[in-house]
Amino acid sequence: MTLLQIQDLKKHFPVRRSAMEWLKRAPAQSVHAVDGISLDIAAGETLGLVGESGCGKSTVGRSIVRLEDATAGTINLNGAPITTLSRGAFRSLRKDVQFVFQDPFASLNPRMTVAQAVGEPLLNFGMTDPVERRARVAELIERVGLRPDQIDRFPHEFSGGQRQRIGIARALGLNPKLIVLDEPVSALDVSVQAQVINLLIRLQQEFGIAYLFIAHDLAVVEHISDRVAVMYLGKIVEIAEKRSLFARPRHPYTQALLSAVPVADTDVRRDKIILKGDLPSPINPPSGCRFRTRCPIVQSICAKEEPPLRPVSAAVGTHSTACHFAE
Amino acid sequence: MALLEIETLSTAFTSRQGEVLAVDRLSLQVERGETLAIVGESGCGKSVTALSTMRLLPEPHGRITGGHIRFEGRDLAGLSEADMRKVRGRDIAMIFQEPMTSLNPALTIQRQIGETVRLHMKLNKSDVRARSLEMLELVQFPEAERRLTQYPHELSGGMRQRVMIAIALACDPKLLIADEPTTALDVTIQAQILEILRDLSARLGMATLLITHDLGVVAEMAARVVVMYAGRMVEQGAVADVLRHPRHPYTVGLLAAVPKLGSSLNEGPRQSLAEIPGTVPLVRSAQTSCAFAPRCPLAVDQCRRELPPAVEVGPSHVSACWRTKDVPAMAAKLREGAL
Amino acid sequence: MNATVASTTVASTTGSAPDGLSLRDVLRHPTIMIGGSIMLIMIAAALLAPWLGTVDPQSLSGARRLKPPSTDIWFGGDMVGRDVYSRTIYGARISLMVGLSVAAISITIGLTIGLLAGFVRWVDAIVMRVMDGLMAIPSILLAVALIALTGASVANVILAITLSEVPRVSRLVRSTVLSLKERPFVEAAIVVGTPFPALLWRHILPNTLAPLLVQGSYIFAAAVLTEAALSFIGAGTPPEVPSWGNMISDGRLVFQIAPHLVIFPGVALALTVLAVNMIGDGLRDVLDPNFRAR
Numbered sequence: 001m002t003l004l005q006i007q008d009l010k011k012h013f014p015v016r017r018s019a020m021e022w023l024k025r026a027p028a029q030s031v032h033a034v035d036g037i038s039l040d041i042a043a044g045e046t047l048g049l050v051g052e053s054g055c056g057k058s059t060v061g062r063s064i065v066r067l068e069d070a071t072a073g074t075i076n077l078n079g080a081p082i083t084t085l086s087r088g089a090f091r092s093l094r095k096d097v098q099f100v101f102q103d104p105f106a107s108l109n110p111r112m113t114v115a116q117a118v119g120e121p122l123l124n125f126g127m128t129d130p131v132e133r134r135a136r137v138a139e140l141i142e143r144v145g146l147r148p149d150q151i152d153r154f155p156h157e158f159s160g161g162q163r164q165r166i167g168i169a170r171a172l173g174l175n176p177k178l179i180v181l182d183e184p185v186s187a188l189d190v191s192v193q194a195q196v197i198n199l200l201i202r203l204q205q206e207f208g209i210a211y212l213f214i215a216h217d218l219a220v221v222e223h224i225s226d227r228v229a230v231m232y233l234g235k236i237v238e239i240a241e242k243r244s245l246f247a248r249p250r251h252p253y254t255q256a257l258l259s260a261v262p263v264a265d266t267d268v269r270r271d272k273i274i275l276k277g278d279l280p281s282p283i284n285p286p287s288g289c290r291f292r293t294r295c296p297i298v299q300s301i302c303a304k305e306e307p308p309l310r311p312v313s314a315a316v317g318t319h320s321t322a323c324h325f326a327e
Numbered sequence: 328m329a330l331l332e333i334e335t336l337s338t339a340f341t342s343r344q345g346e347v348l349a350v351d352r353l354s355l356q357v358e359r360g361e362t363l364a365i366v367g368e369s370g371c372g373k374s375v376t377a378l379s380t381m382r383l384l385p386e387p388h389g390r391i392t393g394g395h396i397r398f399e400g401r402d403l404a405g406l407s408e409a410d411m412r413k414v415r416g417r418d419i420a421m422i423f424q425e426p427m428t429s430l431n432p433a434l435t436i437q438r439q440i441g442e443t444v445r446l447h448m449k450l451n452k453s454d455v456r457a458r459s460l461e462m463l464e465l466v467q468f469p470e471a472e473r474r475l476t477q478y479p480h481e482l483s484g485g486m487r488q489r490v491m492i493a494i495a496l497a498c499d500p501k502l503l504i505a506d507e508p509t510t511a512l513d514v515t516i517q518a519q520i521l522e523i524l525r526d527l528s529a530r531l532g533m534a535t536l537l538i539t540h541d542l543g544v545v546a547e548m549a550a551r552v553v554v555m556y557a558g559r560m561v562e563q564g565a566v567a568d569v570l571r572h573p574r575h576p577y578t579v580g581l582l583a584a585v586p587k588l589g590s591s592l593n594e595g596p597r598q599s600l601a602e603i604p605g606t607v608p609l610v611r612s613a614q615t616s617c618a619f620a621p622r623c624p625l626a627v628d629q630c631r632r633e634l635p636p637a638v639e640v641g642p643s644h645v646s647a648c649w650r651t652k653d654v655p656a657m658a659a660k661l662r663e664g665a666l
Numbered sequence: 667m668n669a670t671v672a673s674t675t676v677a678s679t680t681g682s683a684p685d686g687l688s689l690r691d692v693l694r695h696p697t698i699m700i701g702g703s704i705m706l707i708m709i710a711a712a713l714l715a716p717w718l719g720t721v722d723p724q725s726l727s728g729a730r731r732l733k734p735p736s737t738d739i740w741f742g743g744d745m746v747g748r749d750v751y752s753r754t755i756y757g758a759r760i761s762l763m764v765g766l767s768v769a770a771i772s773i774t775i776g777l778t779i780g781l782l783a784g785f786v787r788w789v790d791a792i793v794m795r796v797m798d799g800l801m802a803i804p805s806i807l808l809a810v811a812l813i814a815l816t817g818a819s820v821a822n823v824i825l826a827i828t829l830s831e832v833p834r835v836s837r838l839v840r841s842t843v844l845s846l847k848e849r850p851f852v853e854a855a856i857v858v859g860t861p862f863p864a865l866l867w868r869h870i871l872p873n874t875l876a877p878l879l880v881q882g883s884y885i886f887a888a889a890v891l892t893e894a895a896l897s898f899i900g901a902g903t904p905p906e907v908p909s910w911g912n913m914i915s916d917g918r919l920v921f922q923i924a925p926h927l928v929i930f931p932g933v934a935l936a937l938t939v940l941a942v943n944m945i946g947d948g949l950r951d952v953l954d955p956n957f958r959a960r
Contacts, residue, residue: 052513065857094859107850111872120868121858159606170858189368190540191603194584198599216513223586223597242591260518261588262543266567274522275515277469278483 003210004041004064004097004178009034009073011059015283031282033059035234036073038309043177046204046211048225048242050218050257054279055231057214061180064212065099066090077178095125098171102183104163108155114141114166115151121173140169145199161192165199172203178210185220197224218261222246227318230254233282233290236309240319250312250319250326253291289324297325328400329356330534331380331419331502336394336404337613338372338379341387348610349375351558352394357502362528362535364549364566366542368581370607372558373538377504379404380536381421382411398502417447420495424507426487430479436463437475440494447498462493466523485516489523496527503528506538521547542582546570551643554578557610557618560637564644572655574646576623577603579658601661617649625650625657692952701944708938712758720752723908732924742926744916753908754930760820760909761890761938767824768889769882772831777878779832780839781866784847794840797833805830806895813901820903823896827889838881842874876953883946887939894935910935 012030034056041047049057062068064075066082075082080093098121101107108117118137119127127133138148144165155163164184171179181200185193201224204211215221221228222242229239230251238251249255256273263270275294280286286293292302301324309322338350350372357363365373378384380396382403396403398418403411415421423429431439440459444450450458456475463471466489479487488508495503505524509517525548528535537548545552545566552569554562554577562575573579583601590597605622617623620630629649637645648654692698711718730743741750779797783790800808809826816822846852852869860868896902897911905912910931917927 052515067853067857091859091861094857099854099857101850101854103850107854109851109855109869109873112868116868120855120860124859124861124864161606167854170854174858189607190581190584191368192606194600195602195604197586198602201597201599218514219586219588219590222588222591223600246589246591256515258588260514262517262521262541262547263588264542264546264570264582264585265587266546266570272518272522274518278485278516279513 001043002040003043003078004212005074005076006040006060006064007038007074007076008036009038009060009063009075010036010071011056011063011068012071029283032234032285033282034063035285037231037234037236038073039229039236039239041178041210041212044204044208044210045226046213046224048221048228049212049214049231050216050221050228051231052216052257052279054233054282056234056282057231058182060231061099061182061212061214064178064180065094065097067099095174096176097178097180098174098176099180100164100167100171100182100184103187104160104167105155105187107167108163110155113152113154114146117155117166118151118170118173121170125174136173137169140173141166143172143203144169145195159192160188161195164188164196168196168199168203172207175207176209178212180212180214182214183216184213186215186217193220200224218258230257233279233285235290235322237291237323238319238321239309240321241317244317244319250321251291251323252295252297252325254321256296289322299324330359330399331357331536332395332397333376333380334395334397336376336379336396337392338375338384338389339392340375340389344609346611348392348612349389349558350379351610351614353555353558353560354394355553355560355563357534357536359501360528360532360534361551362537362549364537364539364545364552365555366539366545366552366581367555368540368607370557371555373555374506376555377421377506377536377538381415381419381504382406382408383415383421416443416495416500417498418500419502419504420498420500421504421506422488422491422495422508424510426484426491426511427479429491430487432479435476435478436482436490439479439490440497443494443497458497459493462497463489465496465527466490466493467519468493483516484512485519488512488520492520492523492527496531496533499531500533502534502536504536504538507540508537509544510540517544524548542570542585554581557608557614559614559618560647561619562644562646562648563637564641568641568644572641573658574640574644574651574654575648576625576650576654576657577619579654579661580622583658583661617647625653692949695948695952697944698948698952701941701948704937704941705945708758708934708941709762711755712762715752715755715759718755720755721749723748723753723756724906725749732920734924735926741930742924744913744927745920745924748908750913750927750930753913754910754934756908757910757913757931758934758938760903760907761893761935764820764824764827764893765886765890765938765942768827768831769886771824772828772835772885773878773882775828776832776835777839777874779836781843781870781874783836783840784843790840794836797836800830801833801837803830806892809892809896810899810901813896818902818904820907823893823902826896827892830892831885831889835878835881835885838877839874842877843870846870846873880946880950880953883942883949887942887946890935890938890942 011034012032015029015031017026017028037060049060051057059068063070064082070083077093077097082090082093115134115137118140119133122133122136127136137151141151142148146162146165185196188196197220213221213224225242227240228242228245229236232253238245238249238254249258256275259270259273273296277294280293288304288306289302292298307322307324309320311320312326333353333355335352335354336350337348337352340347340349353376365376367373379391384390391404403414437459440462441455444455444458459475460471468489509520512520539545549566551564552566553560554569554575556577562569562573562578569578573582580601580603584603586600603622608618610618615634616632617630617635620626623630635647635649637647638651640646640651727747730739730749731747732745733739733743735742739749741754744750779793783794808830812826812829813822855865855869893902893909894911897909898915902911903909913931914928921928
């Protein structure tokens with residue numbers, strides 16, 4: 001059953017013109033952070049969203065919880081149109097979709113105790129009895145692997161991993177159907193990262209929550225996701241069942257991305273595809289295929305025609321890619 | 328004689344939490360031309376080791392409290408600041424994680440590279456420019472000629488790191504210390520930078536001390552690796568030996584905690600990642616027992632009482648663990664998910 | 667819950683306050699300790715003036731005229747025979763009142779304007795340009811002009827100085843709010859459905875108060891000085907009011923023969939400003955994480 005449906009989502013950020021540009025009447029420009037993406041998330045599944053910095057993956061996540069207002073396109077959660085609802089009407093939907101931030105230090109108010117931080121969503125949605133709220137916070141805190149007697153402490157008394165657990169407890173409080181996880185483990189050390197990933201998987205099995213797992217670490221995404229979408233410069237270039245994607249990536253960008261990951265095994269010597277150059281500017285993205293400026297198999301058609309995201313043949317399950325030359 | 332020889336180095340910091348011993352009697356050698364990686368989690372002392380070697384500890388909070396750092400036989404720990412300045416850049420160069428903070432935002436690329444060259448090589452103006460260009464081409468900097476006049480903020484992260492490498496290598500150092508050189512970069516850019524570093528150290532015959540938290544980067548870059556935990560070396564050896572046959576429980580845990588690329592291609596259900604319970608301890612004074620014992624599944628009484636010495640477990644492969652004999656069995660169990 | 671959240675960092679007296687600060691930490695800070703002690707003495711002197719061996723600061727006595735300090739007349743007498751000691755002590759009342767009032771009023775008004783500007787775009791566009799305009803006029807000129815229009819009185823002096831301080835406070839609050847709005851913990855609060863008033867009360871205000879408190883102490887010091895300066899040039903408190911500025915202004919004419927007329931109020935003024943600035947610096951050190959060693 002489809003829980004979240006994103007259709008042709010666009011988010012453009014206006015670029016501030018300098019006084020000089022304004023005087024010269026330079027045209028107003030915008031950063032095309034997300035430039036028309038569509039995807040679905042089914043109830044209880046994990047969709048991994050990967051890509052390098054600046055590809056727009058975080059903006060997609062932030063648009064789902066209305067931290068950004070979409071420029072165009074629709075997002076439907078259980079049939080409710082998130083993008084067009086008034087702020088007031090959307091507020092009641094917040095129960096269903098929660099968000100976990102990347103930075104476990106900055107995402108907790110330094111002046112609020114765990115009880116206050118984790119209790120805030122409960123209070124916002126009507127649990128006004130302090131005794132009841134405390135009990136629920138204690139329960140949530142225990143669920144994420146902290147001790148209930150720690151709930152009167154302040155964030156600075158916790159380590160990074162523990163703080164991320166607090167952030168997860170806060171997101172769990174309202175029994176959401178979907179949690180958007182924006183690089184939830186990238187700020188953590190590997191040993192702590194494993195703890196948090198295991199916790200997330202356990203919680204999903206327990207509560208049947210769907211995850212949108214946004215990350216740049218491919219191995220982590222592979223570990224946690226059911227399906228994976230790869231973004232490049234505001235577009236989805238490939239989306240597939242995890243096995244199909246990692247077994248046989250079809251898009252040259254996905255192939256390069258996978259081959260670039262250093263693997264902690266000296267026996268596995270893979271041929272690397274080293275891409276030339278940098279990410280082009282999202283203000284003036286290349287015509288046609290956006291990856292063409294760095295693509296090892298670029299042809300003349302790539303500059304003229306934008307390849308649509310289309311299913312590839314001979315794939316297990318669903319597997320779509322946006323390349324003229326993927327078979 | 329090794330190029331760099333660190334012997335029982337101890338480095339302490341004074342912080343709000345009081346005195347902290349960041350490095351506790353660490354010994355290691357870097358041979359001429361080789362790449363040695365130091366790997367560990369944040370707070371393990373790997374960066375402090377690098378800063379101690381460069382004598383760049385933040386004054387007055389950090390200081391070397393014991394041991395020797397011998398570079399070509401000369402003890403850097405006792406060198407005057409003036410003499411040390413001659414060593415830095417000329418003999419030993421360093422690149423950092425965040426290239427933006429180590430570049431001066433107000434100076435052009437040419438000025439920044441040129442400054443180092445002028446300072447150490449005493450070239451005239453046109454030679455400086457030629458040398459700068461040469462360096463930028465060495466790090467495969469596209470359109471080097473045009474971009475000499477650009478400022479750091481006009482460059483991408485990968486390009487800035489190239490400039491940093493160009494500056495570092497401008498005077499042909501014998502040792503390059505690279506402190507998490509690709510951590511702030513995206514994977515495709517990381518691949519470019521690692522390729523450049525690999526190529527350069529081979530071509531210039533320069534030794535590299537690579538500081539990283541990423542075992543994958545270690546596997547790709549280094550010949551030997553030192554694993555650090557809580558300021559001490561816990562395991563050391565050839566990269567292939569340490570990664571394939573780790574002999575310290577911490578190394579085993581570290582390897583098992585990281586998800587592997589391609590894990591979904593194995594048959595069977597997804598295995599949960601091995602967790603290392605607890606967190607890294609704060610070390611205040613010279614350790615008298617194994618710092619990893621509280622988190623170690625193999626820990627016995629002896630581990631909590633006595634400091635394990637580094638013992639040879641294979642050809643030039645050492646591990647500082649009382650139970651290193653039992654580690655392979657533990658690793659096997661962990662692989663089966665039984666631990 | 668709201669009670670603890672709303673209390674400022676300094677006011678929290680519970681064992682472990684936000685940021686790991688307790689009132690004890692704040693009070694133990696050396697500059698706050700010294701500045702605070704001087705301030706306490708000043709406040710006590712102002713409050714207890716009638717019981718500190720003073721006489722009516724307005725009363726004239728021929729016997730005291732231009733008398734140098736002695737065991738009898740501690741700080742000596744001025745040109746018309748008023749007791750300099752009594753006037754200095756009573757002068758503390760004026761200075762402290764002006765300082766405190768200006769700080770309190772300008773913070774209240776500035777906070778309101780700054781919050782509005784931080785959240786409402788059109789208010790930002792209009793009000794902040796007005797504030798920029800006000801800031802372009804030197805504060806002392808602004809005050810002189812206002813006094814000239816409204817007449818000399820303590821209340822008008824307070825009003826005039828406040829007017830020149832409000833833009834500074836509004837700008838500080840506005841920029842703090844704008845940066846707070848982008849902070850992940852505020853976004854996190856929005857995501858969990860926190861209504862706007864609660865967002866303001868729990869997340870924005872408590873984190874704005876710390877820099878405001880520091881700013882407030884500097885405003886206090888500046889106001890004390892401005893009042894003295896205004897009085898000195900005759901555009902401040904009415905001449906008969908015993909304010910330090912008036913006293914220095916009167917005494918400067920006979921400085922050569924009776925320096926004590928300037929020295930005593932001058933020292934009192936300098937001490938007060940120093941004390942307030944010390945408290946401000948100390949608060950900045952303690953409250954601003956950037957100044958605190960990690």
